[in-house]
Amino acid sequence: MNPVNYLYLAALLFTIGASGVVIRRNAIVLFMCVELMLNASNLALVTFSRLHGNLDGQILAFFTMVVAAAEVVVGLAIIVSIFRTRHSASVDDSNLMKL
Amino acid sequence: MIATHALAAAGGNSPSIPAPHIEYGQLSPMLVVFGAALVGILAEAFLPRRLRAATQLGISLAGLVGGFVAVVVLAAQGHASTRAGLLAMGSVAIDGPALFLQGVILLTAVLAVLTYAEGRLEPRINGHRIDAFAAQAAAVPGGEQEREATREGLRTTEIYPLTLFAVGGMLLFPASNDLLTMFVALEVLSLPLYLMCAIARRRRLLSQEAAVKYFLLGAFASAFFLFGTALLYGYAGSLRLGEIADVVSGVAPVTPALAVTTQNDALLLIGLAMVSVGLLFKVGAVPFHSWTPDVYQGAPTPVTGFMAAATKTAAFGALLRLFYVAFPGIRWDWRPVMWGVAILTMVVGSILAVTQQDVKRLLAYSSIAHAGFILTGLIATDRRGVAAVLFYLLAYSFVTLGAFAVVTLVRDSKGEATHLSSWAGLGRRSPLLAAVFALFLLAFAGIPLTSGFTGKFAVFQAAAGGGAAPLVIVGVLSSAIAAFFYIRVIVLMFFSDPQPSGPAVAVPSALTATTIAFGVLVTLGLGLLPQYFLDLATKASIFIR
Numbered sequence A: 001m002n003p004v005n006y007l008y009l010a011a012l013l014f015t016i017g018a019s020g021v022v023i024r025r026n027a028i029v030l031f032m033c034v035e036l037m038l039n040a041s042n043l044a045l046v047t048f049s050r051l052h053g054n055l056d057g058q059i060l061a062f063f064t065m066v067v068a069a070a071e072v073v074v075g076l077a078i079i080v081s082i083f084r085t086r087h088s089a090s091v092d093d094s095n096l097m098k099l
Numbered sequence B: 001m002i003a004t005h006a007l008a009a010a011g012g013n014s015p016s017i018p019a020p021h022i023e024y025g026q027l028s029p030m031l032v033v034f035g036a037a038l039v040g041i042l043a044e045a046f047l048p049r050r051l052r053a054a055t056q057l058g059i060s061l062a063g064l065v066g067g068f069v070a071v072v073v074l075a076a077q078g079h080a081s082t083r084a085g086l087l088a089m090g091s092v093a094i095d096g097p098a099l100f101l102q103g104v105i106l107l108t109a110v111l112a113v114l115t116y117a118e119g120r121l122e123p124r125i126n127g128h129r130i131d132a133f134a135a136q137a138a139a140v141p142g143g144e145q146e147r148e149a150t151r152e153g154l155r156t157t158e159i160y161p162l163t164l165f166a167v168g169g170m171l172l173f174p175a176s177n178d179l180l181t182m183f184v185a186l187e188v189l190s191l192p193l194y195l196m197c198a199i200a201r202r203r204r205l206l207s208q209e210a211a212v213k214y215f216l217l218g219a220f221a222s223a224f225f226l227f228g229t230a231l232l233y234g235y236a237g238s239l240r241l242g243e244i245a246d247v248v249s250g251v252a253p254v255t256p257a258l259a260v261t262t263q264n265d266a267l268l269l270i271g272l273a274m275v276s277v278g279l280l281f282k283v284g285a286v287p288f289h290s291w292t293p294d295v296y297q298g299a300p301t302p303v304t305g306f307m308a309a310a311t312k313t314a315a316f317g318a319l320l321r322l323f324y325v326a327f328p329g330i331r332w333d334w335r336p337v338m339w340g341v342a343i344l345t346m347v348v349g350s351i352l353a354v355t356q357q358d359v360k361r362l363l364a365y366s367s368i369a370h371a372g373f374i375l376t377g378l379i380a381t382d383r384r385g386v387a388a389v390l391f392y393l394l395a396y397s398f399v400t401l402g403a404f405a406v407v408t409l410v411r412d413s414k415g416e417a418t419h420l421s422s423w424a425g426l427g428r429r430s431p432l433l434a435a436v437f438a439l440f441l442l443a444f445a446g447i448p449l450t451s452g453f454t455g456k457f458a459v460f461q462a463a464a465g466g467g468a469a470p471l472v473i474v475g476v477l478s479s480a481i482a483a484f485f486y487i488r489v490i491v492l493m494f495f496s497d498p499q500p501s502g503p504a505v506a507v508p509s510a511l512t513a514t515t516i517a518f519g520v521l522v523t524l525g526l527g528l529l530p531q532y533f534l535d536l537a538t539k540a541s542i543f544i545r
Helices: A004-023 A027-052 A056-086 B007-011 B028-046 B049-076 B096-116 B144-151 B159-175 B179-197 B204-236 B241-249 B256-261 B265-283 B291-298 B301-326 B328-354 B359-379 B383-407 B431-445 B451-465 B469-495 B510-528 B531-539
Strands: B085-087 B092-094 B410-412
Touching (some): A004 A027, A004 B204, A027 B204, B028 B049, B028 B159, B049 B096, B096 B159, B096 B301, B179 B301, B204 B291, B241 B301, B265 B301, B265 B359, B301 B328, B301 B359, B301 B383, B328 B359, B359 B383, B359 B451, B359 B469, B383 B451, B383 B510, B431 B451, B431 B510, B451 B510
């Protein structure tokens, strides 16, 4: 199969993730959408790595996975602590600060 | 050259990967800071609680000062000029701008850590001194667990190792010479900052809310950075900034794959745009600024000061390196867009600041406006522009650190009194503190004889020399708008009557006093005798490729 198709898929996944972040209101879902964006980037990196015949992209994909794991640790810690305070993970409820 | 084996060969007779050569000496500023962070974690795990706060402060200061000494030694050995070079197989560049910014970041971090350790501002609880951070970050605000932790006088001393990790990432960020290192550095500096925002002692709901906003938007922005990286890699077949520059300007040897991908300018332009979004988010440029006021307001004030000064310095360093090393070849494509971003940032930052009623939000919008002023220096695209940006970052870091340190001192029974109305008449109650804050505000406004004036003059001169005269006009106009609200605060402090139930000014220990004194010293020093530091910035203004 033509590897360019994987790039279209990556762009599609990235768009789904990005629009999810903009549309959805639950912090956990937002977070999952960000992860989807990171994985879409991974797919693009690996595909380009195949196109160019060098390994840089695949190495970066590994780093991305590690970074995403670290981000989960930090993100869930913050989201869980705010959930225990307010019993809600909706980002619309977090509006103590307004312009 | 590692990692450029053809995939076909990798499948068949698996070639050996050579061990990378690492120049530990030149990387020592980062290694010292990361080492101190690890020692800090061990101290957190093994030391009894009563010893932790003092030990952590000592470890942090040792690490940061040690890192700064390493930077000075490297610069004295000529690694900023004649011996500048690419290290760690080309993924880190130690050159003038990198060392200059690392020095600025380390100095600001030293002063910020001093404000973390301040224990005289809050009243003692059961004889325990407490600081600005939550007794126990995991406890639910207002719950029994929190009350118990407060009674026992617990402190979140994890803030010190977290800061050291963030500083380590910040040191790597402006020195990173490929997009992989830049992405990792971006995350290493961001992840601790998200946590540090969440652990204020007072107003914990605001603090947690700030952390959630910062985290979600920050992760969103880094996803953009990563996808942009993927597209640029697709265009150029390499993550190295220098090799991308060669492909962009067409001097690289054309492989069959490059012949196809370089046909497609969309990869290059969209990739650059998305990487820039990630970096412009970190510097707080409009339209990626919306997190700034909320996070600055909600985070513990010592953390806000650190974040405002050091994150901006690191992120502008990375932005400069990206545009000046990798993409000078297509500057006619990115310059118009950056014009727009700079104009929007200056104007929106200045105008929205006028309507603010909270000191921390006011300083946040002022930091947005300053990001715009610094961007005008970046647009100059020549050596003078780099020097001006470096000098501006030096000047701005100390002013902003000092200003936030002053904010921690004005307090009432509920903690810091950040509403502007409670600052009325502060000049009559505490003339010295009000005068110091007025000096910082005048420096923000860019009044002559302060560092702010020299910095603004330098960036505007560079921008005008680089053919961006209209930008300078917009810059001067928004400086005038900005001056209005800085002066308004000064008038409020000195020429209005104090409220009867107004805030009291806490007497700080030597720690916060040192930070404020350094802020005043640098602000006046760079305003009165800027020549040495301007020369230093000019000498440090050459990027290595």
